[in-house]
Amino acid sequence: MSHWDDARARAALRRLFDAAVRSADPRAILADHLPEPPAPSSGGRVVVVGAGKSAAVMAAAVEAAWAGVPMQGLVVTRYGHAVPTTRIEVVEASHPVPDAAGERAAARILQAVQGLTEHDLVLALISGGGSALMPLAAPGLTLADKQAVNRALLACGATINEMNVLRRHLSAIKGGRLAAAAHPARVVTLAISDVPGDDPAAIASGPTVPDPSSFQEARAIVARYGIDLPPAVRAHLDAAEDESPKPGDPRLARAEYRMIATPLMALRAAAREAEAMGLTPLILGDALEGEAREVGTLLAGIARSVAAHGVPVPRPAVLLSGGETTVTLGGAQGAGGRNGECLLGLAASLAAHPGIWGLMADTDGIDGAGSNAGALATSDTLASSRDMGVDPIAALAGHRSHDVFQALGDLVITGPTLTNVNDFRAILIA
Template sequence: MTNWDDTRARAALQRMFEAAVRSADPHTILKDHLPEVPTGRVVVVGAGKSAAVMAAALEEAWPAVPMQGLVVTRYGHAVQTARIEVIEASHPVPDAAGERAAARILDSVQGLTTDDLVIALISGGGSALMPLAAEGLTLADKQAVNRALLACGATINEMNIVRRHLSAIKGGRLAAAAHPARVVTLAISDVPGDDPAAIASGPTVPDPSSFHDARAIVARYSIDLPAPVRAHLDAAEDESPKPGDPRLARAEYRMIATPLMALQAAAREAEALGLTPLILGDALEGEACEAGTLLAGIARSVAAHGQPLRAPAVLLSGGETTVTLGGAQGAGGRNGETLLGLAVSLAGHPGIWALMADTDGIDGSESNAGAVVAPNTLASSRGAGIDPIAALMAHRSHDVFQAVGDLVVTGPTLTNVNDFRAVIVGDLAGPA
């Protein structure tokens, strides 16, 4: 058995993260999920951080098939395409470019026939990128709601229930507008549980939630809504299409990449590196700092007792934690905060390293994907003049990892299967 040192552990963490991201590359996976070419038109629509690269992969897979349409992606995520137009817009707070793109997407599926095919390319971020407000609401209303949702501590599923009930395109409305054409959605999941209704707020699938559910979430988190938004939710008119709606009878949903698939790819890489992997789950939620404390406790159990598995091992998990700012400005994202919570709980425990990052390449408010923790992280932070516990309380994890030089910077990966977390517990007893 080979002892795990800092260099080896960091390299292993990087390789596992890269394997997870690579498993969700549309250029390699999308072609295996395409339907047969229709006798009628092919109209392509889409939204999300991966929408542009998915469009490029579709063009590669069907080089001789006439197609038209447009997709909207985040600023900086566009790629070159020949037949499908790519538009960039703002995320996570929507802007006018996204609003215009959503209106054009909705218009592009009108007037189709049963011979036509709509391919919807859906990935994480699509909800904010298609901010087409319901009648009577404005983009400013949607922006205010988005900011409030991002700061209140609601889960991504809860956020999307509210969003679906303020939208003219989400919650199955896009597929309903395309009726009677066949609609095939190719989706990359970024949400815990892979619920199609939650990915980009489900523009092509039935919405099982209701206005009542949306109002309950607003009340639960005491969200301050603009008056027109509150009036819209109270009126509860124009409910979203529900399961069994005949307009969605020809809508199919194909999941081409998921958080679990990414974790399984990382697990295979771990085994090749001499680590025993344990996938704790692909849908871990809750407050980021508390999740970090929980993961630290499991890592300490592995180190001290060989439970639930023996070192050298790696604990893998995915999902989406929550950072409740409570009025703080913050600097960093949920992965940085989870990671700093783990580091504070470990208190410099020897032989434990971790990497946590968003697979889309951007963690929260800064430009890094995530960061790395090592046994010396807290000491290095204090040596740089930053109190890591104070930084954690102020939601400023970015300050710590920037100061110690342990930010993970990838740039946009052009895919998104939610957060990736890996905690290595090395062979603390040294070589056998």
């Protein structure tokens, strides 16, 4: 077995992460998924709309692939994620807490798809973050109501799917309402999944697909987490007057959904890269959920089994997983996202176990509220952070994982990657 030292392991983990992100780059993959544009003889128009962290780069990829096709439209992306376009307008707005710029963009997007004919094509470019970037409130609700709900959801420990059930029932554009507004035009959605299970209804809260959930489910989520809602929001949920389009709704009969990048596709790309480096990859799953530090503890147990017994995979190996963990803040408001917290949970459980390294990062380049994508841990993480004057266990308890990895110089910093297939976790066992 070849020797894996610290430098080689670190480089290998970063190479795996880069391969995962590269596999979801719209500039490389989108063109193969485009539908046929309307025939010029039909007089049909192409209207491009979209929302998400990848919306602008997806729009640029559409323009490049359809250089000779007349089109118009508007997409909204996160601040700092715009790229140059010529025919499709790009607007930037706030994420994860929505703002007025996103509200205005969502209203314009909804207006852009109205009054179309059966000869027209609506191309919807949907990616992670689209829910917060299109905060068009249901009648009777305000942007301030939506912002308050978003803050409460981010802090309560709800899963991303639960968050989106509630969001769909407070919106004038999500939960299939965008596609319904475009009827009778053909609607083709190109989507990049950032949610466990790749449920189209959960990606950006499903603006172009039927919504299988109900007001009753939304109220149950509120009760489960004890979410404190603004009075107008509670009244809207209790009234349950404007249910979202359901499967079988005739307004969505001409809506088609195409998944162009998913967490599993990214993990498979990383697995191929691992094999090229002489590592045995094992994909544990693309939809791992749970409290971040506890998922880290679980992954540490699997890594120890590989190190001690070669089970469930022989060394040298890399354990790969995706999905979205949860950080329940409680009263603490520390610096550090879910990937940093999961990784510090792994490091704390492994203690000083030799020959195991981990990298955990968000494929969009931003973990939590920080400027880093994630971080990298080694067998020296705990001891070295103490030497730097940072107590790693106290940091874990206070949701301050960022402090640990920043002190060590082990933050993974990429800047915005302009894609998003959720979290990426790789644990190398030499």
